[in-house]
Amino acid sequence: MKNITYKAPKNNKEVFIDHAVDRIPDLAHENQQKMRGFKFEVNGIPFQILREKTREELLSMATNYTAGIQSLLLKRRSETCLYVRDSNQRDASWHKEQDKLPGKGLSRDHETIRDISIIQTGHEPILYYPGVWIKNHLTQHLAKRMGGVGVNMIVDNDACNMGFVYAPILSEDSATVQKVALVDRMDGVAYEEIVFGSPERMLTFKKEILNLLKTDAPDEKKGITFESMRVAFEEFIDRCMNIYYQGCTDMVGLLTTARRALEKDLGIDNLEIPVSWICETDGFYHFLLHIVYEAERFAKIYNEKLSEYRSIHKIRSKANPLPDLRIMGNLIELPFWTWKAGERRGKCYLMKEGTSLKVTNGADDLFVLGNSKEENIERLKALKDAKIKIRPRAITTTMFSRLFFSDVFIHGIGGAKYDTITDEIIAEIFSVAPPAFVTISTTLFLPFDTYNVNTEDLQALQRELTDMNYSPEHYVSGVAQNDREFIDRVNKKKRILEIMEASSKEEKKRYFDQIKALNTMNLNVIYAEIQRKRNEIDAAKIKLAYNEVIKFREYPVCIYPTKLLKEYFYDVFFGE
Known part of the structure; x- marks a missing residue:
């Protein structure tokens, strides 16, 4: 396949x-x-x-x-x-x-x-x-x-x-x-x-x-x-x-x-x-009758090919892309729909009872197969007068x-x-x-x-916002760059990072909590920059959503x- x-x-x-x-x-x-x-x-x-x-x-x-x-x-x-x-x-x-x-x-x-x-x-x-x-x-x-x-x-x-x-x-x-x-x-x-x-x-x-x-x-x-x-x-x-x-x-x-x-x-x-x-x-009637007589063989091949398709496309659901045709003893599901005019579609089956073959919707018999092609065609045509419909499914x-x-x-x-x-x-x-x-x-x-914006642009902005939270010192600007307390926190963070390279797992966790606390204080310094970045992200999302609406197929x-x-x-x- x-x-x-x-x-x-x-x-x-x-x-x-x-x-x-x-x-x-x-x-x-x-x-x-x-x-x-x-x-x-x-x-x-x-x-x-x-x-x-x-x-x-x-x-x-x-x-x-x-x-x-x-x-x-x-x-x-x-x-x-x-x-x-x-x-x-x-x-x-x-x-x-x-x-x-x-x-x-x-x-x-x-x-x-x-x-x-x-x-x-x-x-x-x-x-x-x-x-x-x-x-x-x-x-x-x-x-x-x-x-x-x-x-x-x-x-x-x-x-x-x-x-x-x-x-x-x-x-x-x-x-x-x-x-x-x-x-x-x-x-x-x-x-x-x-x-x-x-x-x-x-x-x-x-x-x-x-x-x-x-x-x-x-x-x-x-x-x-x-x-x-x-x-x-x-x-x-x-x-x-x-x-x-x-x-x-x-x-x-x-x-x-x-x-x-x-x-x-x-x-x-x-x-x-x-x-x-x-x-x-008549062409469709002959096609339908051929499949009815081959019902069990057709259902087995149909199910086998569906299984192969699911395997190739890694589909787990038995309902996709189409459900199997059921074989239940003397009842075999046919690849056709049937219903009465004005009603919902229902499944169609072949029922074997001894030498008798019947096409049924599971509750009522639609017709019994006769001994000749001409007789069966006439029985199918008679269904129209009773307003009973038989229609093919997707594959048929x-x-x-x-x-x-x-x-x-x-x-x-x-x-x-x-x-x-x-x-x-x-x-x-x-x-x-x-x-x-x-x-x-x-x-x-x-x-x-x-808008001239794409998903990659949004992802870049989101990565930058993430980096701001982990490394706020890289985004500080203006007078805050010379703020003595801010500089002291940045230098302390550098020393801790150097110490962490030779620390044990438990010590690293303790140092990490210290860095997190320092970052939290430094984030207050770049609050305006963070807010601007968030606004950029929100604007990019709105523009992308707009583009998606325009590009909807x-x-x-x-x-x-x-x-x-x-x-x-x-x-x-x-x-x-």
Whole structure:
């Protein structure tokens, strides 16, 4: 297993990428060639046949979902809105099948989809920060360069633990980062379940953020910058409100559409597809069933690779980076979540009872495996009517995408670390070398000036203050230097230090107490110098805290001045 030690870029406008941009088109081609050589079967279907069918299914779904998202950005409300939250809600009148991929001019025939390069990335449907958003820019850049298709996977099956944004508070005498919730943390509830019953939460969110985007410092330049941030955020949240009033009330659709509008201004037109939609394809059903039948073997390999990862990275906790899959006699935990619409996510298991195989949530049976692939697929499809959902976990999400859909997957740093585990599982389960992936991140600071002070400067000041306490005679100044009592104490300290060199341990302790008493008296002489040093330290801490707020990486792109985003992201890859 690779020991990936990637770290987020520290400097402004610094990009971390592995592999180099110029190398990625060849990497995608190598992945294509590699996967064309795969000979294994999935749920009894040859890999090549299932991959080609799945690519057609998912590109069709992504085209339809993206068309629905785009329809929410119409200026005239009287025009038809094609957006639906759930793929199961579509009907024949919802969308006419297109012959070409929208905006690409590419045919949707079998041969084109089989051979075209699909560049994929993915993230939770949250308010992206620049280090995440750069994945979408790279996806667009590569799709255009390679004549391919860029697809962003909306990971709406994740638990809604990131329903907030960070905002800076920059007052004249302090600086902090404030967390502001768009939705309250909903442990175990997936993003796809979050719906706004009224616009009040967004209006409150707007007010809270705007109240933070200001400063009491009499700095005209800073005031202008904050005003441009307020304008950018107001435009973003007002767009969200407009989308809401068009009938899109779910969190995923709202934030995805608002992000798409921002991306449109920067020339990004990747397709979008939620994981919840991916899970309604035959390709995903076959993948799920393959793992169900291989449940015990998969769980053992999964746990073994997690253990190896923990060992390499010296992680003691059994819950990190992911918990093991439990094997409890005839009950085997599956790498999927399950829940009923509107409820919390729960674990999913395979239960063996004699010759019978059941998929269960631990309390209720979801379905019993039948004797044929067709029968099992139909039973999975029937779960939709009962509003029962089965979704992949982190590793099975990217495993499915990398094997059955994309030619190259673009990760952030966190995802790349975890996908070293996925690589090992793919290699073990399917006996193939996994397709390579790309990792990218960036850092973009808010456009405020920072103080010329760093941690090393603060540490030097703190060391100096410590030395003042141990050697106050080195810091005395002015008339105190000629004070007879002060001079006598300094000379006495020198004599004691000379005597201590040849003293026993017990004698040294006695002499040390004498030196401590002399230092205490001499400290009174340099009280003003000590106070000045403490003030310097306090000032350095305030400046460092201010710098940290400016250099914080995870502010959402919707509060950055639009001009800054365009200046940076337009040219970010042309220097590579």
